[in-house]
Amino acid sequence: MYVAVKGGEKAIDNAHRLMAAERRGDPAVPDLTLDQIAGQLGLAVDRVMTEGSVHDRELAALAIKQAQGDLVEAIFLLRAYRTTLARFGASEPLDTAAMAIRRRISSAFKDLPGGQVLGPTYDYTHRLLDFALVEGGEPEAPAVSDCPVDERMPRVANVLGQQGLIEGNPPASGAPPDDLTRQPLALPAGRDLRLQNLARGDEGFLLALAYSAQRGYGNTHPFAGEIRMGTVAVEFAPEELGFAVEIGEITVTECQMINQFRGSREMPPQFTRGYGLAFGKTERKAMAMALVDRSLRAGDLGEEAANPAQDEEFVLMHSDNVEASGFVQHLKLPHYVDFQSELELIRRLRAAPQERNAPDREAAE
Amino acid sequence: MSTVQGYNFAYLDEQTKRMIRRAILKAVAIPGYQVPFGSREMPLPYGWGTGGIQVTAAVLGPSDTLKVIDQGADDTTNAVSIRRFFARTAGVATTERTVEATLIQTRHRIPETPLREGQILIYQVPIPEPLRWLEPRETETRKMHALADYGAMHVKLYEDVARFGRIATTYDYPVLVQGRYLMRPSPIPKFDNPKMHMNPALQLFGAGREKRIYAVPPYTEVKSLDFEDHPFAVQRWDQACALCGGADSFLDEVVTDDRGGRMYVCSDTDHCAARQEIREAAE
Numbered sequence: 001m002y003v004a005v006k007g008g009e010k011a012i013d014n015a016h017r018l019m020a021a022e023r024r025g026d027p028a029v030p031d032l033t034l035d036q037i038a039g040q041l042g043l044a045v046d047r048v049m050t051e052g053s054v055h056d057r058e059l060a061a062l063a064i065k066q067a068q069g070d071l072v073e074a075i076f077l078l079r080a081y082r083t084t085l086a087r088f089g090a091s092e093p094l095d096t097a098a099m100a101i102r103r104r105i106s107s108a109f110k111d112l113p114g115g116q117v118l119g120p121t122y123d124y125t126h127r128l129l130d131f132a133l134v135e136g137g138e139p140e141a142p143a144v145s146d147c148p149v150d151e152r153m154p155r156v157a158n159v160l161g162q163q164g165l166i167e168g169n170p171p172a173s174g175a176p177p178d179d180l181t182r183q184p185l186a187l188p189a190g191r192d193l194r195l196q197n198l199a200r201g202d203e204g205f206l207l208a209l210a211y212s213a214q215r216g217y218g219n220t221h222p223f224a225g226e227i228r229m230g231t232v233a234v235e236f237a238p239e240e241l242g243f244a245v246e247i248g249e250i251t252v253t254e255c256q257m258i259n260q261f262r263g264s265r266e267m268p269p270q271f272t273r274g275y276g277l278a279f280g281k282t283e284r285k286a287m288a289m290a291l292v293d294r295s296l297r298a299g300d301l302g303e304e305a306a307n308p309a310q311d312e313e314f315v316l317m318h319s320d321n322v323e324a325s326g327f328v329q330h331l332k333l334p335h336y337v338d339f340q341s342e343l344e345l346i347r348r349l350r351a352a353p354q355e356r357n358a359p360d361r362e363a364a365e
Numbered sequence: 366m367s368t369v370q371g372y373n374f375a376y377l378d379e380q381t382k383r384m385i386r387r388a389i390l391k392a393v394a395i396p397g398y399q400v401p402f403g404s405r406e407m408p409l410p411y412g413w414g415t416g417g418i419q420v421t422a423a424v425l426g427p428s429d430t431l432k433v434i435d436q437g438a439d440d441t442t443n444a445v446s447i448r449r450f451f452a453r454t455a456g457v458a459t460t461e462r463t464v465e466a467t468l469i470q471t472r473h474r475i476p477e478t479p480l481r482e483g484q485i486l487i488y489q490v491p492i493p494e495p496l497r498w499l500e501p502r503e504t505e506t507r508k509m510h511a512l513a514d515y516g517a518m519h520v521k522l523y524e525d526v527a528r529f530g531r532i533a534t535t536y537d538y539p540v541l542v543q544g545r546y547l548m549r550p551s552p553i554p555k556f557d558n559p560k561m562h563m564n565p566a567l568q569l570f571g572a573g574r575e576k577r578i579y580a581v582p583p584y585t586e587v588k589s590l591d592f593e594d595h596p597f598a599v600q601r602w603d604q605a606c607a608l609c610g611g612a613d614s615f616l617d618e619v620v621t622d623d624r625g626g627r628m629y630v631c632s633d634t635d636h637c638a639a640r641q642e643i644r645e646a647a648e
Contacts, residue, residue, distance in 0.1 A: 008445040076410070083406040084372065184401035184576035187504050313502055323574050326411030330491065333413065333443050336617050337436045337473045337632055341535035341554040343618065344600050349529055 023068050037061035046251075046280025047071055051321065052078030053181070053200050055250050055279050072202075076322045083181070090176055092235040092244050096228065096254045096277075097158070101149050103229040106156045108258060114153030119229060120281070156226035157256045157273060166258065166271040187313055194296055194316065195289075199278060201319030203285045210291035213309040218295050222274065225258035229281055253278050255286040259294050264302045272301065375422040375455040381405055385423035385578070389569060392580035397542030398510070399493050404576040414447055415573030417470050417489035421451065424485060424569070425468060430458045432466035437474035437615065437632035444472070463635050473536075475557040477614045477636035480566035482583060488551045490572035493579065495539045495549040515547045518590065526595050535600070541588045542581060556599045556615045561587040604629040609640035 024031070038045050038061040048060040052075045060078060067073035103119025106112055160166040170191075177192045185193060198206060213220045231251050237244040257274035261267070274294025276286035295309040308314055318324065373379065381403075388402035407415040425431065431451055435444035439461040447470060448459050460466050463478040472489040480486060496506045499517045509515070518539055525533040538555035542548045550561060551570060561568060561581060568581040581587060591597035605612040607628040614636060616629040631637035 008440050008442040009449070012442060012445060079406045080408040084378070086378075181406065182403045184403055186401070313504060317503070322406065323411045326413060326415075327491070327574055328412075329410065330412030333472075334436045334441050335473070335552075337554050337615065338536045338552050340616070340618055340632075341556070341600060344602075345533060345535045348531075349533070352530060 023066070032065055034058055034061040034065065037064050041069075043281060044069070044071060044074075046278075046282050047203060047285070048074045048078055049280060050278040050282050050285060051075045051200055051202065052082065054078050054082045072321050072325050076325070079322055087182075089236065089239075091247075092237060093172070094232045094234065094252065094277075096232055096252070097155050098152070099228055099230040099232045099252075099254075100249075101153055101228060101230040102251075104149075104153055104226065105224070105228075106226045107224040108156060108226075109159075112154075112156060112159065114150040117149055121283075153228070155228075155256065157258070160225075160258070160271060164270070167261075167267070167273060169273075185316060187316070188299075189312065189316060191293075191297075194312070195275065195277075195293060197316045197319055198276075198289045198292055201289070202321035202324070203282075203288065205319050205321070205324075206288040206292050207284060209295070209309040209315060210288040213291055213295045213307065217307040218309045219298075219303065219307075220257075220274075220291060220294055221260040222257045222291055222294065223259075224287065225256045225273075227253070227255045227283060227286065229253040229283070251280050253280065253282050253286045255283070255290040257287070257290040257294055261301060267301075272297070369453050372454055374427070375425045375451065375457075376408075377405065377419065377422045382423045385419055388578045389420065389423065389580065392569070392578050393567070393582050395546070396581055396585050397540075397546030397548040397579060399572075399577040399579045401576055402578050404573045407573065409446070409450065411574035412491060413443060414470070414472060414489040416571030416575075416578070417472070417487050417573075418447060418450065418571075419573055420487050420569050420571035420578060421468060421470050422455075424487075425451065425455055425457060427455070427457065429467045430460050430465055432460050432463065432469045432635075433471075434469065434474060434476070434633075434635075435472040436617070437476070437636075438634040440634065461635050462639075473552050473554075474615070474632060475553055475560045477631070477633040478639075479560075480564055482565040484566040486564075486566050486568045488553075488568065488570045490549070490551040490570045490575075490577070493549055493570065493572040493575050493577040495547045510546060513545065515541075518547060522590060522592070526592065532591065532595060532597075538597075539590050541590060543586050544588075547590075548579065548581075548587075554600060554615060555589065555597075558587070558589045558597070559599065563587075602629060606631045606637060606640075609637045609644065611637070611640055 038057045041064065044064055045057050045060045048063055048071055049055050049057065052060065052063070054060070059081065060074070063074035063077040064071065066077060101117055103121065104114065104117045106116065157166055161168060178190060180193050180196055185197070212218065229251065231249045233246045234248050234250055235244040236247050255276040258271045259274060261270055261272040263269035272294065274290040276289030276293065278285045278289065292309055292315060296312055296315060298305040298310040299312065305311060384403055388400045392398065392400045404416065405419060407418055409415055409418065431448065432439065433444045433448040435441040438444065451457055452459055463469065463476040466484065468485050468487065469476065470487045470489065475486065494503070494506050496509055496518065499521060500506050500509065522532050525531065534555065536554045537549055537552045538558055540548050540550055540558060540561065550558060563584050563586065564581070565583050567583055570579045589597040602616050604616065606614060606616060608630050611631060614631045614633060617632045619628050619630055620626070621628055
């Protein structure tokens, strides 16, 4: 006789064994090393570190290997590891004005102090499959300029700020920043939590939202004021020391979007900012983040907030791909009981015409 | 089974457990109220019981005996996975018998066997907010709870009556706890709703992705919403369980062939097995 599925434990074990074998693939082909992933799939590593909220190339590479290149799964693996780590404290704010620049462009000014530095980019490549890569082979050595890039490159927003044409940065509150991985998100959220949420948010989701705001679902008129990528020092002030020490350098991409603002009763017309920051070379993410950040400020700036990208609750509650992926895929879990309840209801409703002749049968039960 | 190296007892660190216990205490003090808590990222996916797992981890002790069910059954894949998680990370005893368990983590059912004082029933909750389908905004629904403004839910149930001649909610059926907070019982069938009322066991609800914990303390009034002329009623089947012969439990429908063949079996596997034993012993 057929009895409801038994033996889940063995089935799960075997499913995992099968998956491990699939992950490894053809044993005649050499196993991928973490160095290869971190070195040659670096942009994937950058994305996993950014959305996984852990700056560790080796762990991110391991997660990508374990997840067979499924980046959302890799992000989940890294997050689940991160959650077990002790918190020592918060670093000092990164000084991105002191960044060792590898790339810096502004679409707002033709030239500016420090100049435009293209750096490593796929922009302007013609997207033609390069069949030379099939065989491997070494690329040309990078060209080296005679004049190194300027050590201090003023940020474009600061250049505008000198004339008061762009809003200033809000003053630092001195309070430690909130952390939505420790505290539940309360709404309305402060900008620190919004930016944390966006930095961890799914790149595809933010990209689509940013795009929607550009296409008219939102009222952003953005300019890429500045995009810069390079290494910055991370400083931490241990309590027992009392002053900050450098604990390492990381590569980040920063984007400052400049947006029109017509002014309000309190503020004269001026440019406003949208801010994006992400680990590694993650320009698409940083730009999308900056656009969405500005869109989410609609309420604060007294603009009408009628579109999805401007709706704080909508954006913040749906940006996380680990949450979204889990909940969408939980539909794979058994729902026999709920479904049975619905079946029973549908059958009753279909039988209802006869039942109506005998009113209140259910009520009498 | 040996426990996993490098992790604390029951996976979560003690600070996190304390934070969750504080949320649980608040939830017990305000029955039915959804307490926000700093839900952690767990090594299992959101929507697969992360809230229930965190609550279980926070209240689990080395001497506890844990039972995990999904759809009433101990052997469904996700129940197996969660039971193993605690067997590996906490090394606690596990059981499939409701009477032997001190902690029962459940998804979508309340066991048929009546619970007793001292037991804790922990529900996995996907969406904790009972008003969510009526009002998608958390900022609004929190206000509605603060004002006990539950008219929208009554209107929704009334619209069911007007349209279908009955209330057409069959699971996750809204309840009022201690006459104050509207509560979502998680997607248990309404068949199980009456078991929540004046239950001697402590009932805890954990929603990990939504970061909420709520509770029904022992011997608390839990009332399923209804109308005087359309009183609350539970599902009934014309059949009995094909395995144990029971006619008073929640039955799952099993399709046996492609010619319309069906059989009905208890969704609560422990309850069914116990009754089969009694029946065999009598024969």
